[in-house]
Amino acid sequence: MPAQILVVEDESAIQELIALNLEQAGQTPILAGSAEEAWTCIQTALPDLVLLDWMLPGQSGVDFARRLRAEPRTRLLPIIMLTARGEEDDKLRGLDTGADDYITKPFSTKELQARIKAVLRRRAPEITDDAIEYNGLNLDPASHRVTGKGKGLEMGPTEFRLLHFFMTHPERVYSRTQLLDHVWGDHVFIEERTVDVHIRRLRAALEPARLEAFVQTVRGAGHRFSKAPWRGRTPSP
Numbered sequence: 428m429p430a431q432i433l434v435v436e437d438e439s440a441i442q443e444l445i446a447l448n449l450e451q452a453g454q455t456p457i458l459a460g461s462a463e464e465a466w467t468c469i470q471t472a473l474p475d476l477v478l479l480d481w482m483l484p485g486q487s488g489v490d491f492a493r494r495l496r497a498e499p500r501t502r503l504l505p506i507i508m509l510t511a512r513g514e515e516d517d518k519l520r521g522l523d524t525g526a527d528d529y530i531t532k533p534f535s536t537k538e539l540q541a542r543i544k545a546v547l548r549r550r551a552p553e554i555t556d557d558a559i560e561y562n563g564l565n566l567d568p569a570s571h572r573v574t575g576k577g578k579g580l581e582m583g584p585t586e587f588r589l590l591h592f593f594m595t596h597p598e599r600v601y602s603r604t605q606l607l608d609h610v611w612g613d614h615v616f617i618e619e620r621t622v623d624v625h626i627r628r629l630r631a632a633l634e635p636a637r638l639e640a641f642v643q644t645v646r647g648a649g650h651r652f653s654k655a656p657w658r659g660r661t662p663s664p
């Protein structure tokens with residue numbers, strides 16, 4: 428899934444340049460010229476990352492970043508602040524804005540992408556293209572393939588996203604509501620029972636390689652991906 432990146436920048440030339448860079452890297456830019464416009468965009472759909480200019484007309488980037496950190500829905504949204512070289516840059520780094528990273532204008536496409544990938548890898552590994560492997564189960568987002576003990580495993584797009592999320596967040600229990608938010612996206616109104624259906628389908632998809640034990644149900648709490656569900660026992664051949 429291409430990462431949705433909200434670009435909050437009032438200078439249209441810079442905004443366009445960033446949008447072009449993001450598109451070339453296979454990401455989807457969403458453009459806003461002010462904090463107020465950005466807030467409206469966020470109400471519609473939560474982006475995967477925000478590129479936020481410090482100097483904006485109206486509410487400043489610093490205040491907007493603090494607002495995002497204060498709201499439960501946007502609290503964990505990855506933020507990269509854009510600053511101008513020199514005094515502004517130094518001053519900003521001294522402030523507690525809650526931003527994940529800072530990037531100084533002008534920047535190269537390469538630098539921008541390196542920062543975006545680093546922040547996403549840390550904050551939202553399920554939307555990066557890094558292949559993941561645990562004990563014979565391999566998922567490659569780039570080719571959209573899952574293999575279990577070398578065998579290709581067929582599954583639907585939702586099961587794939589679910590497995591990708593689980594594999595990038597192992598050993599943690601997620602409730603149905605949390606899985607809906609992370610895998611289906613927030614603001615999507617789906618019954619919680621739907622999660623159970625897709626969990627069952629995911630287990631069934633892992634069965635041909637006898638790897639269904641990776642996906643565990645924790646009674647009364649939710650579901651969890653265990654990196655080594657055999658607990659010291661040798662996995663069945």
Ligand code: CA
Pocket residue numbers: 436437438480481482483
């Ligand atoms: Ca500006």
